[in-house]
Amino acid sequence: MRSLAKLGMKQRTYAQQKSFWGFVYVLPWLIGFIFFFLIPLAASLRYSLSDIEANASGMNITFIGFANYVEALTVNTSFNRTLTTAISNMVVNVPLIVIFSLFLAVLLNQKFIGRSVARSIFFLPVILASGVIANLEAESLVQAVAQQNPETSGFFHTFGSFELQRIMLQSGVNESIVAYLTGAVDRIYEIVSQSGVQILIFLAGIQTISPQLYEASKMEGATGYEAFWKITFPMVSPLILVNIIYTIIDSFAMNDMTDLIIATGFNNFDFGLSSAMAWLYFISIVVILAISTYFVSKRVFYQE
Amino acid sequence: MLLNRWFTAESRKQRLARFLSLESWKRGIWSIVRLVLIAGLSFIILYPILQKIATAIKDKADLYSPIVVWVPENYTLSNFRYAMQIMDYWETLLNTFSLSATTTILTAASCALAGYAFARLKFKGSGLLFAGVVLTILVPPTTILIPIYMNLKDFTLMGLIPLFTGGKPVNLLNSYWPFILTSITANSLKAGLYIFIFRQFFRGIPKEVEEAAYIDGASVGTTFLRIMLPNAMPAIITVTLFSFVWQWNDSFFTTTYLTSSKVMSLMLTSLPYNLRIMVVDGVEVGDDPFYLSMVQDTGILLAILPLIIIYLFVQRYFVESIERTGIVG
Numbered sequence: 001m002r003s004l005a006k007l008g009m010k011q012r013t014y015a016q017q018k019s020f021w022g023f024v025y026v027l028p029w030l031i032g033f034i035f036f037f038l039i040p041l042a043a044s045l046r047y048s049l050s051d052i053e054a055n056a057s058g059m060n061i062t063f064i065g066f067a068n069y070v071e072a073l074t075v076n077t078s079f080n081r082t083l084t085t086a087i088s089n090m091v092v093n094v095p096l097i098v099i100f101s102l103f104l105a106v107l108l109n110q111k112f113i114g115r116s117v118a119r120s121i122f123f124l125p126v127i128l129a130s131g132v133i134a135n136l137e138a139e140s141l142v143q144a145v146a147q148q149n150p151e152t153s154g155f156f157h158t159f160g161s162f163e164l165q166r167i168m169l170q171s172g173v174n175e176s177i178v179a180y181l182t183g184a185v186d187r188i189y190e191i192v193s194q195s196g197v198q199i200l201i202f203l204a205g206i207q208t209i210s211p212q213l214y215e216a217s218k219m220e221g222a223t224g225y226e227a228f229w230k231i232t233f234p235m236v237s238p239l240i241l242v243n244i245i246y247t248i249i250d251s252f253a254m255n256d257m258t259d260l261i262i263a264t265g266f267n268n269f270d271f272g273l274s275s276a277m278a279w280l281y282f283i284s285i286v287v288i289l290a291i292s293t294y295f296v297s298k299r300v301f302y303q304e
Numbered sequence: 305m306l307l308n309r310w311f312t313a314e315s316r317k318q319r320l321a322r323f324l325s326l327e328s329w330k331r332g333i334w335s336i337v338r339l340v341l342i343a344g345l346s347f348i349i350l351y352p353i354l355q356k357i358a359t360a361i362k363d364k365a366d367l368y369s370p371i372v373v374w375v376p377e378n379y380t381l382s383n384f385r386y387a388m389q390i391m392d393y394w395e396t397l398l399n400t401f402s403l404s405a406t407t408t409i410l411t412a413a414s415c416a417l418a419g420y421a422f423a424r425l426k427f428k429g430s431g432l433l434f435a436g437v438v439l440t441i442l443v444p445p446t447t448i449l450i451p452i453y454m455n456l457k458d459f460t461l462m463g464l465i466p467l468f469t470g471g472k473p474v475n476l477l478n479s480y481w482p483f484i485l486t487s488i489t490a491n492s493l494k495a496g497l498y499i500f501i502f503r504q505f506f507r508g509i510p511k512e513v514e515e516a517a518y519i520d521g522a523s524v525g526t527t528f529l530r531i532m533l534p535n536a537m538p539a540i541i542t543v544t545l546f547s548f549v550w551q552w553n554d555s556f557f558t559t560t561y562l563t564s565s566k567v568m569s570l571m572l573t574s575l576p577y578n579l580r581i582m583v584v585d586g587v588e589v590g591d592d593p594f595y596l597s598m599v600q601d602t603g604i605l606l607a608i609l610p611l612i613i614i615y616l617f618v619q620r621y622f623v624e625s626i627e628r629t630g631i632v633g
Contacts, residue, residue, distance in 0.1 A: 014518060021524040022425025026433060029418040029499065032489020033433075037440055040451035047450065104345070107338060120619040121346045127549045127611050128353070189348050249441065258446045258556075265450050278447040285444065 048275035068276035078260060079277060086257040087284060093191070094247045094292075096184050098240060101195035105202030106232065119203075126196035194250070198243045205239040206232060234301040241296045248289060257281055353605075353612075360384065360602040364595060387603040390578050391571040397610065400568040403480060404551040407487040411498060411547050412540060414490035419502025420528055424514065434503075441496035445556060453560055456482050482561040483551075493554055498543045505539035506532060541621050549611060568607050575603045 012020065051064045072079045108119055168178045184191065213231050222230065252258070261281065265274030354374075363378035371377075387393070422434050456476045476482055486492040490499060509532065517527040533540075555569040562570060579596045 017524060018425045019427035022421040022427045022430060025417040025421035025425060025528075026430065028414050028488060029437075029490040030433065032414075032486060032491035033436055033440065035455075036452060036486055036489065036491040037436075037443075037448065040448035040455065041443065043451035043454075044448055107342065110338070112335060112338060116620075118342050118346060120615075121349055123619070124349055124615070126546075127553075127615055128608060188345075189351075192345060192348055252444050258444070261446045262449070271450050274450060275447075278444070278449075282444055282447050286442070289442070 044275045047271050048279050050272055052271045068272045072276050082256050082260050086255050090251045096191055097195045097247050098243050100191055101198035102202050105199050109206050123196050125193040205236045209235045237300045241300055244292055356601045356605045359598055360605050383599055383602040386599050387606055392566055396566045396568055396571050399566050404548050407483050407551050408544055408548045410487035411492050412543050415498040416502050418490050419499045420506050423503045423506035437496050437499050478563055502539055505536055509535055572607050
């Protein structure tokens with residue numbers, strides 16, 4: 001490398017050298033980006049606009065305009081339903097996961113006995129709740145039976161949220177909010193297991209807040225509650241945006257929608273329709289991301 | 305504040321004491337609430353694992369016994385034996401480990417290079433290219449899966465390979481090449497996120513360090529290897545762990561690129577099917593769904609056991625390092 005450097009670097013300034021090496025360092029990624037991302041992306045767009053026939057001699061691609069998109073939206077029986085389910089699940093879960101992980105991050109940042117043990121347990125879902133294991137876990141029969149049986153260990157499942165629901169309804173809380181919250185209690189495992197990375201991000205953010213701010217506010221007589229809303233919350237608000245985006249992206253990594261797209265492509269060999277579905281899915285995600293970014297970023301507090 | 309008042313105003317000592325006790329009451333109650341919350345949530349997280357361990361060591365006879373909940377009456381290791389036999393455990397473990405380790409090392413290296421360049425070695429258009437990195441994070445892998453699949457099935461490398469093999473493209477599916485190629489070029493599973501982490505971290509290291517190295521005569525490469533990389537240990541650990549674990553558990557790309565290799569996530573995916581046709585002592589076990597589920601749980605436990613063991617060793621560095629990673633930017 002050194003001889004190469006001498007060859008190329010004879011009369012260059014520091015800035016020129018840096019930009020040269022910068023390009024060299026980015027080059028591997030750039031090659032991959034072009035071959036494994038840009039070209040496939042363009043090809044996928046082209047497939048989605050064409051009718052593809054695979055035969056012995058290769059593929060016949062004929063341009064048919066937006067017919068695949070029309071078919072996905074109007075003819076295909078499961079596309080609309082799967083898409084709306086995937087998106088509504090996302091919309092329901094994202095606020096829960098973000099609020100929950102912020103709360104836990106604040107909790108795990110306090111000093112108590114066994115904090116490091118608690119932290120390592122809470123980061124465990126990053127490892128366990130991903131990919132194939134999470135999929136298979138949902139099918140486990142022994143576990144399902146154990147959770148149905150209130151006498152064994154699934155007691156928090158039915159009993160807990162039922163009581164909570166009664167108490168909240170009697171104290172006059174709006175019915176839909178009650179349903180939302182009790183639903184969250186019932187799906188607590190799902191939520192906990194999806195918020196590992198988000199807790200990490202929030203925790204890292206909370207630790208960059210300088211302790212002087214808290215000391216000063218304590219001197220002025222702020223309670224812990226006020227300190228949270230006036231200091232912690234504004235300081236981590238950029239991370240709330242980051243976490244919302246991460247949660248949305250994470251939620252589309254593996255769900256029924258991706259299964260449908262893959263099944264259409266690889267089982268029915270309808271590559272055109274499959275690509276059209278994938279593009280519609282991508283577009284709807286981009287729209288959701290844009291809307292949530294627009295609304296959240298207006299409220300985000302930046303220090304600079 | 306409290307101490308101050310205590311020292312200056314002796315006369316108010318009594319009232320202060322009451323105040324102090326109220327404060328300490330509040331603190332005491334809060335720590336109990338916190339303990340209950342954390343213990344409860346930890347239990348929820350650990351519950352599936354504990355359940356799997358309890359199921360795995362249970363004998364078939366205990367499965368329908370109403371008095372057996374957690375601690376089985378008859379211990380057995382036959383579940384492990386069957387699951388290991390079906391999954392071809394040791395070979396699968398070796399394959400999965402080598403695949404994950406290879407992709408992890410290559411991905412970490414290529415992402416560190418790209419991340420450093422995006423953070424510090426700015427050149428014309430690097431901002432635009434970084435927008436490309438963000439785009440790779442945003443686009444769902446499903447969108448580009450089919451073209452990548454076709455591309456790898458008839459891999460030509462811009463028409464170069466047919467020159468050597470006599471006009472025939474190479475089929476790269478069912479080998480480790482797709483994984484190696486994508487990780488060398490920092491485009492493997494979630495690589496955009498790793499580049500982002502590295503970039504944020506390198507941006508946090510003071511510029512003066514770099515400039516001092518340059519004044520002492522270090523080239524850009526030397527600065528990166530000898531100064532920046534050792535400082536980036538937290539980011540390296542985070543990325544390595546993430547990439548290893550996600551590659552280990554990944555079924556999305558693995559089921560696409562590999563169809564017949566013995567890799568953990570594939571064996572797990574096909575475990576339910578293989579279980580159904582398994583024959584034990586001349587009798588097919590396929591007719592008892594509970595027993596099938598029991599062996600399946602054991603299989604999952606066997607698959608995540610190596611990860612848990614690794615996590616036990618690195619979690620200390622992981623939990624510490626994440627705080628200094630500066631994903632936060």
